[in-house]
Amino acid sequence: MSEKNAVHGPQAETHEVSLPPEVKLLQEVTxxxxxxxxxxxxxxxxxxxxxxxxxxxxxxxxxxxxxxxxxxxxxxxxxxxxxxxxxxxxxxxxxxxxxxxxxxxxxxxxxxxxxxxxxxxxxxxxxxxxxxxxxxxxxxxxxxxxxx
CATH class of the missing domain: 2.60.120.10 (Jelly Rolls)
Known part of the structure; x- marks a missing residue:
């Protein structure tokens, strides 16, 4: 899964989620x-x-x-x-x-x-x-x- 499709969240080291190519990350803020x-x-x-x-x-x-x-x-x-x-x-x-x-x-x-x-x-x-x-x-x- 590419970096573009990985959602890390505030605790990236323990909660990484991979998204399929059909799902596009639009915004990620803390x-x-x-x-x-x-x-x-x-x-x-x-x-x-x-x-x-x-x-x-x-x-x-x-x-x-x-x-x-x-x-x-x-x-x-x-x-x-x-x-x-x-x-x-x-x-x-x-x-x-x-x-x-x-x-x-x-x-x-x-x-x-x-x-x-x-x-x-x-x-x-x-x-x-x-x-x-x-x-x-x-x-x-x-x-x-x-x-x-």
Missing amino acids: PPFFPEGGSAMTILVEWPPGHPGLPPHRHSGPAFGYVIEGAVRFELEGEPERVIKAGGTFWEPGGDVIHYQDGNAQSDAPNKFLVTMVCAPGQPMLTLVDEEELKERAHLRAPRPSEG
Whole structure:
């Protein structure tokens, strides 16, 4: 089995799994520690052309996504905005990090993406960020493309 088809995981030396050629590894990350009692959900998001997505928000735990169709404009606090096209993946650590954008990057076609989110025990999966906090944390946001 080629290295490309081996999934090592965080403890590669003891838990290696070989995948058949029909299975393609799309993303492998080590998320932050997650406490016992959490939950997870997978959602399907379908934005119409040009939809801005959700307003700035944060997730209580890590989130992992895959773009099925179209393109997603994705931006996390401290990272530049980027466009993720169909077949691409994204992830975010959750917790205190603000998720600024998840809208449709195309004005002429819909997009579709899956997100699996891990929820911290006793916390909502998603919390909107108010204008006051956005102003307080503005220095943590990467420069906007229009700002150069």
